[in-house]
Amino acid sequence: MNPIFTSVRVGRYALPNRLVMAPMTRSRAGFDGTPGELAMEYYAQRAELGLIVTEGTQPSDDGQGYLTTPGIYTPAHVAGWRKITSAVHDKGGHIFIQLMHAGRMSHPDNTPHHRQGVAPSAIAPGTAMFTATGMQDIPAPRALTTEEVRRTVADFRHAARSAIEAGADGIEIHGANAYLVQQFFAPSANTRTDEYGGSIENRARFAIEVATAIAEEIGADRTAIRLSPGTTMWGIDEGAEGADLYRHLVAELDNLGLAYMHIMHQGDEPLLANIRKLWHQPLILNRPGRPHDQIGVDVTSGLADLEAYGQMVLANPDFVVRLKANAAMNEADHNTFFGGTAQGYIDYPVLSARTDISS
Structure with missing residues (x-):
């Protein structure tokens, strides 16, 4: 059997x-x-996958970037997500809500x-964003005060507790793709002179504080994080110290005993190998654009414990069945x-019993 179809322990699950x-x-x-x-x-529809990680979900009003993205910080949000987690659990699935604070990747018309x-x-990302009135340039953000950074950590803690109240199995901190957590990593977005800027240790501090606060609130075995070392999208440049920052960050996060990274x-294959050695909990690897015939290669080689897929899962509700x-x-x-x-959302066709699955 392909090891991609074997069971695995992730956190408490x-x-x-x-x-x-x-x-x-x-x-x-x-x-x-x-x-x-x-x-x-x-x-x-997708509950047969070992784990579902939801779309990015804002932890506060300030955390919203795009139009009509979900939140998880009000009673209405909790009630809405509870319906979703119940539906997934009824199918035997597991679901982590991803907490995503967009930071400077936001527009006032969308919040x-x-x-x-x-x-x-206060550095603009130099790109535009879709709003209800069309594409608009993203304005320069307001720089958080030191006390506001700490309050933002508290917002993440509250959102994580709300996610558990909504029935989620855990949460994934979005520390990737040029959003707030990664903005702290990058000198191109972070020119602070307090304890959250300057040195590698200071630029990694916010991510570590968020992970620590959430692990304290809901348990490290229900807390995870997503990272994208080397991302250059939307004005992010992690600089010459980027790889060293990630080595420091991963080692510090490893001490928390989180559910997964x-x-x-x-x-950057050498950095990925370093991360694999530094991280002692399950590692999920997402290689954008990976072809169908390469699914399972990283699990088979031992480089990853699980593999994540986006567009193929979006278009194939019966992704696991089709792979097998x-x-x-x-x-x-x-x-x-x-x-x-519903079009392009819940109406993708699935294989029927009469389908020629060898085609």
């Missing part, structure tokens, strides 16, 4: 296979951040309070990724 649904923004929540009704079906984004420093791989049958995969419809209705 025994997962039936080593396939993970990667977090993917779908922008189908209500304007108040309550997840939409169709999300129950969307996630439940409940219509204020500019907040970030380590999820790496969005950007191509070596069946063809549906192609994802890029036009329906963000916003909209």
Whole structure:
């Protein structure tokens, strides 16, 4: 049997296979951040994967970046997510809610309070963002005060507790893809002179404090983090010390005994090997664009304990069944990724009993 289909222990859970649904923004929540009704079906359809990681979910008003993304910090949010987690659990699945603070990747038109984004420093990312009135340049964010950084850590703690109250099996901290946590890592976004800027240790401090606070609140075995070392999107430049920062960060996070680390791989193989050695809990690896015939290679080699897939899972609710049958995969419809209705969300076809699965 391909080891990708074998069970694995992640935190307090025994997962039936080593396939993970990667977090993917779908922008189908209500304007108040309550997840939409169709999300129950969307996630439940994919419950056969060992683990579902949800779309990025803001921990506060300040944390929202994009239009109609979900939150997990109000009673309405908790009630909405409880329907989703129950639907997944009814199918035997496991689901972690990803906590995503967009930081400077935000526009006032997209947030409940219509204020500019907040970030380590008042440096614009130099890109545009979709809003209800079309594409607009992202304005420069407001730099968080030292006390506000600490309050943001508390926001993450509250959101994690809310996620557990909503029935989630755990949470994943979004420390990747140029959002707030990674903005603290990058000198191009962080020119602070307090304890959260300057040295490697200071720039890693916010991520470590967030992970520590959440682990204290809900248990380290229900707390995880996603990182994307070397990302250069949206003005992020981690500089010459980038690899050293990650070595320090991973070693410090390893001491917390978190459920897993999820790496969005950007191509630095030596650093990935270093992370594998430094990290003693389960490692999830996501290689964007990996072809169908390479699924399972990193688990087989021992480089990863689990593998995460995005677009293939989005387009194939029966992803696990198709893999086991070596069946063809549906192609994802890029036009329906963000916003909209059931089309391109819960209507992708599944294999039927009469389908020629050898095709």
